Amino acid sequence: MTYVDLVLQKLSTDGEREALVGGDTRLTRSQARDLLFRLADGLVRRGVRPGDGVAVFIGNTPEALLLTVAVHLLGCRLVHVPPEPGPKELAALISRADVAAVVVDPTFSDRLDGWHLQDLPGDPVERTPAPGFTTVSYTGGTTGLPKLAVHHERTSTRWEALRQLPPSTMLCNTLITHGSGAGVSRMALVVGSKLVLGPSTFDADTFVRLAVDEKITMTMFVPPMMYEVLDHPDCPGPQFLGVSVGGAMLSPHRLRQAVEKWGPVVFQAYGMTEALGISMMPAADVDLARPDTLRTVGKPVPGMEVEVRDGDVWVRGPMVMEGYWGEPPLRETADGWFDTGDMGYFDDNGYLYLNDRSKDVIVTGRTSDNVYSRLLDDFLVTLPGIRQAAAVGRPDEALGEVVHLFLVVDDDNAVDFDSIRDSVVAELGELYQPRGVTILPQLPLTKVGKVDKRQLRSLFR
Template sequence: MTYVDLVLERLSTDDEREALIGGDTRLTRAQARDLLFRLADGLARRGIGPGDGVAAYVGNTPEAVLLVVAVHLLGARLVYVPPEPGPSELKALIERAEVSGVVVDPEFSTRLDGWHLADLPGDPVERTPAPSFTTVMYTGGTTGLPKLAVHRDDSRWSAFSQTPPMNMLCNTLITHGSGAGACQLALVTGSKLVLGPSTFDADTFVRLARDEQINATMFVPPMMYEVLDHPECPGPQFGVVIVGGSPLAPKRLRQAIEKWGPVVNQGYGMTEAKAITMMPATSVDLSRPDTLRTVGKPNPLTEVEIRDGNVWVRGPFVMEGYWGEPPLSETADGWFNTGDMGHLDSDGFLYLNDRSKDVIVTGRTSDNVYSRLLDDFVVTLPGIREAAAVGRPDEALGEVVHLFLVAEGPDVDVDRIRDSVVAELGELYQPRGVTVLPRLPLTKVGKVDKRKLRSLFR
């Protein structure tokens, strides 16, 4: 069974149970099923069928969630479009995706021509799901123009068919891997899915968590940090919290577990390779710091190898390849280089040292400084809320360490920070410059944007 079969099965029972909530819209299962079929009919009337490409330039709305299912119901190729490109980049992305149509939310309609989502629904014609479909997702784009990662339908969702329904709050963009996954998980389990705004806001999270009795949610780390720092941070009401997108600072993971209990699960994946590892909350031992740093063991069916310090993965959750390029099966026997650097311990737990592009090469012997190791240590120091280390160009040493900080108060003792870093990590890691910011810049999917920080030195 595909996830579409499971979604239709859930939406065909308990008609009056709430299924989707976003903004002022609240849909029961019966209403969601009706809208799903009407969206599919609207697409079919516009000539969309198996294999055709449909670009979704949408925000976090119930209609957009059902549009995704409608495209897959027809066996078409869904192309998620990121929300923030400029006009020229947006045009280039659409052209590269080779789509037959573009569906746009009203809030985006001034930036791109297409079929308005509000005008799309046709008649509620019931349809049998297509046997297969394709999803294309744009990569984060932190190293340049985003690429298009191609994923075929998989059967992983059948493993969740017996999972009890939850009240799930989706905080990330539904056009991002974690947001799309959260939506699919909610739909296949028959959960009530509550959509947060397209731009995360901790005040809104706190309100929705309270009012909608949320017991399951998913974050990228900076979002979770904002909630933990909120004066009205929810107590231990969650049954499951999943965090992914970038590694968690051990200090913050400890804080989350102490606040919410052993429910915080750290996942490791990316647009090109979903569900690589999972570190269940029940495996975290607060008395063992190493269990706070690992991203867990490989998920079933996923292989992980370390080659020259780089993390390579293979399995059914890894993309087929990039759109317009040869598939991985032809170029690398299905293996994908994640771009992360890490190691496996003797028990099979994976530890991430850094992104290869974020390693700072410095010193007279061109040694590697792993910026994540430095980031994680600095946030353990009193008065430091967030930290991001990058390489600053230096004529003599190639690069030197520059540290960006978000502090809890106005007074930051830079000398104390430098001394602490040297005492813990050694002279190589000593920051040669420190900049205090009100907040760190984030990418559109909520990761710290180190590329933007590095651009400050150009």
């Protein structure tokens, strides 16, 4: 039994209960079930068959989410097309993904040709869900070519366990074409929660309005999103039953603020496109009196193996992708093990800590030592007047790289670089000494809300 079976079971009960909300659209369970089957029929009428690849270039709408479920219902390969790539990379992604069809949100049709989502629905023909399907997700990459992570559906007990959870009112803040948004959305449908889809581009004003108007009890963020909400003058109080934070490294200082604001309901989830669930730190284990519990990403989730090899985090298990589309499976190339690109360590109690992304480590000094930018970022936001911080390596002829800071500060704060430098050296040592600072009104973010350090590094070229 797949998650699609469980979704259909839930949508077949209590039909007048509200299921999906997004923009001006509000769907009951019966309406969502009807539209799900009509979208599947529209695909079949256009010649889509089990095993075909269907690329979806969509935003955060109820219709778009049900389309992704419809593709899986038919036993097809769902290819998530995110908005980040430029025109050439977008074309390369579609070409490499080997798809039989492309479905686009009409508002995206100027960037990619395909069937318009609004024209797709056919008749509400009830179909038995296929026993298996595949999801392919874009991950970017350093080679200039799109990388496509492949996940096969496994009839795991994960979905069965989830459906025992009580329904809630859940707000999805990230794109449903990314792992976090897709996972949260499917979970809501399986559990039978009312799911509110935030806009495709996050903004704190909309979050605050939706949280109050829709009486949100569960939500998830990537860290910069949460920081914006915490800094918002109308940040909601302790109305949440659960707040998940993941997708990027989280500042312990900001986690403390969140727990103080919302109560003991905030938990960290560590995963990525290639490995959808690696570890979790339950909210109940976060203790403000023990700073170490604010830094750890918890222990491996059931079924996942996690090893630290020479400082690098490797993972294996059912949540890890099969491999990249068009390349050999991981089980053939690395016995199923995947190098996450993160650097970290375990403590004596088995809790995992992350130091940095390997690509963000700053190599500096006469002996080419490592500066973990995440450690510096976390310290900087504890200093008065600094709201957000990103440390990156700036090329330097003598030292290879030196530490450069990009800061977002309070409006009325006069930045004293000498004071910041002295505080950094006193806390972290001479190696972490910043050699320059740039004040920005906001840090650049990727489409999923992570700080875009690659863009910041490009400013030095």
